[in-house]
Amino acid sequence: MWTYIARRFLAVPPLLLAVSFLTYGLLYLAPGDYFTRLEEDPTITAEYMAQLRAQYGLDGGMLVRYWHWLVNAVQLDFGHSFRFDVPVFDLITERLLNTLMLSLASLILAWGLALPLGVLAGVHQGKAIDRVVGFISFIGLSIPRVFFSLLMVMLAAVTKWFPVGGMRDQIYWDTMTSWEQFLDVCHHLVLPSLVIGTTQMASYMRQMRAEMVETLSKDFVRTARAKGLAHWQVVYKHAFGNAVNPLVTLFGYSLASLLAGSFLVEIVFAWPGLARLTVDAVFAQDEPVVMASVIMAATMLVAGNLIADLMLAFIDPRIRLE
Amino acid sequence: MRKLSGLIVLATLVPMLTSGCGKKNDNGGGAGPGAQTAIGRPNPAFAGEAPKGAMKIEDMEVGKYGGRLVLAMPGNPKTFNPMLSNDVPSMDIASLLFATCYDYHRLKQEDEPSLCEKYERSADGLTYTFTLREGLRWSDGTPLTTDDFAFSYGVIIDPKIAMSVKDLFKQGTHPDGKPIFPTFEKVDDRVFRFKLTHPDVLFHVNVGSIYVVPKHKWQASYEAGEFSKTMTIQVDPKDLVGSGPFVLRDFKDAESVVFERNPNYWKVDRDGNRLPYLDSLMFLIVPDFNATLLRFREGKTDMLTVRPEDFDALKRREAKADYVVKDLGPSFSTNYIMFNLDARSGKDGKPFVDPMKQKWFQNKNFRKAISHAIDRDGIVRTVLNGRGQPLWSFYSPANVKWSASDKVIKYAYDLNKARAMLKSERYETRDGVLFDPEGNKVEFVMITNSENSTRIAMLNVIQEDLRKLGITAHIRPVPFNDVVSSLSDLRNFDAVLLGWGSAIPPDPAQSKNVVLSSGRNHGWNPAQPAPATEWEARMDTLLYSNIGAFDYAERAKYNDELQVLFSDWQPQIQLVVANAAFAGRKNLGNFKPAGLRPELFWNAESLYFKTPKER
Numbered sequence: 001m002w003t004y005i006a007r008r009f010l011a012v013p014p015l016l017l018a019v020s021f022l023t024y025g026l027l028y029l030a031p032g033d034y035f036t037r038l039e040e041d042p043t044i045t046a047e048y049m050a051q052l053r054a055q056y057g058l059d060g061g062m063l064v065r066y067w068h069w070l071v072n073a074v075q076l077d078f079g080h081s082f083r084f085d086v087p088v089f090d091l092i093t094e095r096l097l098n099t100l101m102l103s104l105a106s107l108i109l110a111w112g113l114a115l116p117l118g119v120l121a122g123v124h125q126g127k128a129i130d131r132v133v134g135f136i137s138f139i140g141l142s143i144p145r146v147f148f149s150l151l152m153v154m155l156a157a158v159t160k161w162f163p164v165g166g167m168r169d170q171i172y173w174d175t176m177t178s179w180e181q182f183l184d185v186c187h188h189l190v191l192p193s194l195v196i197g198t199t200q201m202a203s204y205m206r207q208m209r210a211e212m213v214e215t216l217s218k219d220f221v222r223t224a225r226a227k228g229l230a231h232w233q234v235v236y237k238h239a240f241g242n243a244v245n246p247l248v249t250l251f252g253y254s255l256a257s258l259l260a261g262s263f264l265v266e267i268v269f270a271w272p273g274l275a276r277l278t279v280d281a282v283f284a285q286d287e288p289v290v291m292a293s294v295i296m297a298a299t300m301l302v303a304g305n306l307i308a309d310l311m312l313a314f315i316d317p318r319i320r321l322e
Numbered sequence: 323m324r325k326l327s328g329l330i331v332l333a334t335l336v337p338m339l340t341s342g343c344g345k346k347n348d349n350g351g352g353a354g355p356g357a358q359t360a361i362g363r364p365n366p367a368f369a370g371e372a373p374k375g376a377m378k379i380e381d382m383e384v385g386k387y388g389g390r391l392v393l394a395m396p397g398n399p400k401t402f403n404p405m406l407s408n409d410v411p412s413m414d415i416a417s418l419l420f421a422t423c424y425d426y427h428r429l430k431q432e433d434e435p436s437l438c439e440k441y442e443r444s445a446d447g448l449t450y451t452f453t454l455r456e457g458l459r460w461s462d463g464t465p466l467t468t469d470d471f472a473f474s475y476g477v478i479i480d481p482k483i484a485m486s487v488k489d490l491f492k493q494g495t496h497p498d499g500k501p502i503f504p505t506f507e508k509v510d511d512r513v514f515r516f517k518l519t520h521p522d523v524l525f526h527v528n529v530g531s532i533y534v535v536p537k538h539k540w541q542a543s544y545e546a547g548e549f550s551k552t553m554t555i556q557v558d559p560k561d562l563v564g565s566g567p568f569v570l571r572d573f574k575d576a577e578s579v580v581f582e583r584n585p586n587y588w589k590v591d592r593d594g595n596r597l598p599y600l601d602s603l604m605f606l607i608v609p610d611f612n613a614t615l616l617r618f619r620e621g622k623t624d625m626l627t628v629r630p631e632d633f634d635a636l637k638r639r640e641a642k643a644d645y646v647v648k649d650l651g652p653s654f655s656t657n658y659i660m661f662n663l664d665a666r667s668g669k670d671g672k673p674f675v676d677p678m679k680q681k682w683f684q685n686k687n688f689r690k691a692i693s694h695a696i697d698r699d700g701i702v703r704t705v706l707n708g709r710g711q712p713l714w715s716f717y718s719p720a721n722v723k724w725s726a727s728d729k730v731i732k733y734a735y736d737l738n739k740a741r742a743m744l745k746s747e748r749y750e751t752r753d754g755v756l757f758d759p760e761g762n763k764v765e766f767v768m769i770t771n772s773e774n775s776t777r778i779a780m781l782n783v784i785q786e787d788l789r790k791l792g793i794t795a796h797i798r799p800v801p802f803n804d805v806v807s808s809l810s811d812l813r814n815f816d817a818v819l820l821g822w823g824s825a826i827p828p829d830p831a832q833s834k835n836v837v838l839s840s841g842r843n844h845g846w847n848p849a850q851p852a853p854a855t856e857w858e859a860r861m862d863t864l865l866y867s868n869i870g871a872f873d874y875a876e877r878a879k880y881n882d883e884l885q886v887l888f889s890d891w892q893p894q895i896q897l898v899v900a901n902a903a904f905a906g907r908k909n910l911g912n913f914k915p916a917g918l919r920p921e922l923f924w925n926a927e928s929l930y931f932k933t934p935k936e937r
Contacts, residue, residue, distance in 0.1 A: 030803070031801065031803045031804045031807050032801075032802075032803025032804070032806055032807060033803075036802070036803045036806050036807075037802060037803070038408060038486075039806045039809075039810065039843075041408075041486075041823070041825075043486070043489075043490075043825050043832050043835060044486055044489075044835075045486075045489045045835070045842070046842055047489065048484060048485070048486050048488065048489055051484040052484045055484050055550075080551075083400045083409075084398070084400050084401065084554060084555050085400075085401055085403075085406075085550060085551060085554045086554045086555060086556045090556065091575070094575055095575070095576065150612070153613065153616065157616050157619070157620055164613065164616055164617065164620065164622075165608065165613055165617075166577060166606070167577060168577070170574075170577065170578045170580075170604065170606055171390070171392070171604070174572075267609055267610055268610055268613065269613075270577075270606075270607065270608045270609060270610065270613060272574070272575060272576030272577045272607075273576075276576065276609065277576070280397070285803075
């Protein structure tokens with residue numbers, strides 16, 4: 001087990017190296033750079049442009065620049081954002097927390113609904129409740145996220161039940177007590193996490209239902225029934241424990257994609273998250289920010305996968321990690 | 323800054339389904355309420371009496387104190403450093419936090435005094451003497467003097483710091499390659515002098531583009547070589563000492579920027595009441611335009627820049643709603659299509675433009691025929707929702723001083739005329755296809771930046787128009803950076819559709835990069851060592867004469883000739899200009915949006931709520 005974990009950890013540095021090199025190469029190959037957009041201003045001169053590029057280290061070749069970045073990154077110095085002239089690390093940590101908050105809320109929502117509904121549908125296969133749940137999952141799977149987001153924003157605007165965007169009530173924030181601030185953030189979380197949660201929930205729910213249906217037809221379930229166990233014991237103790245196994249892996253992977261899933265929703269709901277920062281940085285060619293975000297996402301992915309594997313080994317004693 | 327969020331991450335278990343927050347208190351910041359005045363109670367209060375030399379705003383009505391104005395803005399400011407800002411949000415915000423020596427009245431389109439009450443120019447135009455107002459103070463109460471100005475100017479001409487305003491002051495170069503800058507001389511605490519090496523009609527305006535920063539705050543970091551790291555978005559609001567109508571109170575990354583009254587601001591209204599009227603001002607950062615519109619409709623924000631496609635819907639509801647929509651007519655932003663007239667070759671010896679196509683593009687009548695074939699009204703109707711007008715001049719008609727729009731040549735939509743012009747150049751149409759005199763089919767590619775759907779839509783109309791002449795024009799939208807490299811390095815485009823925004827002030831002296839044949843934005847044939855054609859040589863002469871003169875009538879004469887010449891030769895075929903429109907609450911006083919940045923709040927100190935609202 002421990003050798004397995006150590007081996008997984010050893011594989012991380014080369015992976016990150018490859019990812020960072022590829023990302024840097026792509027950024028380098030993309031036409032123009034962060035300062036190109038200034039050309040739209042008729043009063044900007046060539047001297048100014050040249051001085052800016054030199055100042056921000058954009059005048060070297062690809063390998064020189066990458067090496068420079070790498071040496072600093074190894075010491076955990078990700079440089080200063082071109083756009084904001086502040087350390088990338090500061091910029092990202094704050095946004096990271098916001099995105100994690102949104103992703104965790106939607107994750108909890110998605111799994112909190114997917115498991116019970118999936119089990120319910122699986123147990124009552126073919127009955128009305130199964131069809132209702134199937135319909136919900138059908139909608140969740142097929143509705144585009146942007147459209148769903150806009151619908152929800154419309155809902156908020158028309159009913160005024162929810163704020164139309166942002167992470168908190170800007171206007172009254174300073175006058176609120178901590179408890180009110182907490183409630184306020186929760187209130188702002190409802191719609192965006194609902195949008196992200198619903199789409200994720202749909203696929204988990206279908207998976208749960210399928211597993212449940214399959215497990216319930218297994219021999220050991222029949223045996224359990226035959227020896228006279230109560231229905232709920234059969235379903236929840238024996239069948240559920242077995243059916244949920246593959247979903248644990250899924251759960252691990254969903255941890256890995258925590259950072260990636262919320263970009264469109266962040267834009268529509270004006271959520272101050274990392275995805276928005278990263279995508280803005282890509283469009284602006286703000287290299288230090290893009291690099292740091294990519295490294296962070298890659299690390300999360302590796303960690304998420306590792307956690308998924310470990311959880312599986314923990315739950316299912318038949319699996320041994322060697 | 324946001325310790326709380328960490329806790330919330332763990333605790334968000336149950337989505338709340340009701341709104342449950344206390345929303346009663348006023349914005350009760352640190353400062354106590356001010357003294358009652360005839361027009362209300364400013365909170366935070368002003369610091370003492372208005373300075374002796376306070377500037378009186380005569381052309382705005384007298385308002386009332388109080389209230390918070392809320393606006394949406396599409397992106398984070400990049401910096402609070404007014405000298406280093408080169409993006410729109412940062413520049414707009416700089417104008418709230420800092421003042422300049424001289425200013426430009428956005429509605430009158432005229433220079434006006436600002437921190438300096440006057441300037442004098444010597445008869446030879448080489449010495450400028452500026453006088454600061456009496457009793458000016460920074461927002462922290464420190465006196466604002468010539469020394470601050472000397473410090474700021476020193477930063478600007480420091481070769482180590484990249485800054486776009488630096489170029490405005492360059493007066494040529496020394497033999498050793500170092501730029502020559504005017505010398506600065508302190509006369510006393512309120513008076514300072516510049517000595518130039520040759521006259522510059524815009525010099526006082528250039529001085530006016532210097533945002534003065536406080537020496538007592540930033541000298542240490544400047545001397546440590548850290549100036550570019552000061553006043554970033556991580557600045558402590560207390561350290562951001564300024565001279566604009568507002569000071570920063572709070573910045574939440576990607577969420578909001580909050581300002582409150584600068585207690586030492588140096589302008590008064592016509593009754594002598596100190597400004598600004600508003601207690602505070604808030605920008606919500608809303609990246610999506612539809613969401614911005616929604617927030618305005620909901621009453622969450624007080625002012626809005628109206629897009630052409632939203633105009634009708636907003637206007638229709640205006641009577642019943644609590645906002646007004648103001649249509650300013652033509653905006654300052656122009657759109658044009660331009661052929662590549664560059665006859666040079668690249669490093670590989672190959673001509674930038676296929677010689678066959680060069681013959682078409684270089685032909686004046688070919689360009690004029692194209693200009694006649696473009697249905698500009700059609701573009702306005704279909705692309706701009708009817709919200710715009712055809713453009714004939716290099717400057718938009720919004721530019722009252724320099725557009726010369728009644729004098730330039732207009733190219734009415736006339737296909738027969740276009741065909742006749744092409745025929746006179748021995749172009750022939752066979753089976754609906756246009757052939758040049760050598761028998762080549764006329765076919766080229768038009769590019770524009772793919773981020774801008776309006777420009778792509780314009781190309782669609784133009785493509786259709788040109789088809790009627792028998793010309794096959796392909797549309798290729800490419801990313802903006804690709805357009806730039808096509809224009810500046812590769813020089814491999816046939817035709818490009820782009821637009822110009824406006825510099826402030828919108829003066830011909832600001833168009834040097836575009837109009838002069840040596841300019842790098844002289845896009846159809848940039849950076850020429852010597853003018854390639856007679857008409858370009860003439861344009862150079864006219865622009866130099868213009869910016870060498872001080873008298874407006876004389877300058878206008880040169881400008882008119884230049885504009886007519888430009889419209890005759892059509893190096894840029896001007897297309898259309900969209901109308902600008904803005905909306906604001908009916909409760910908002912002195913709501914006078916302008917066509918120039920910052921359009922909605924250039925007069926931020928005079929904006930007020932007729933009924934100050936509790937928020």
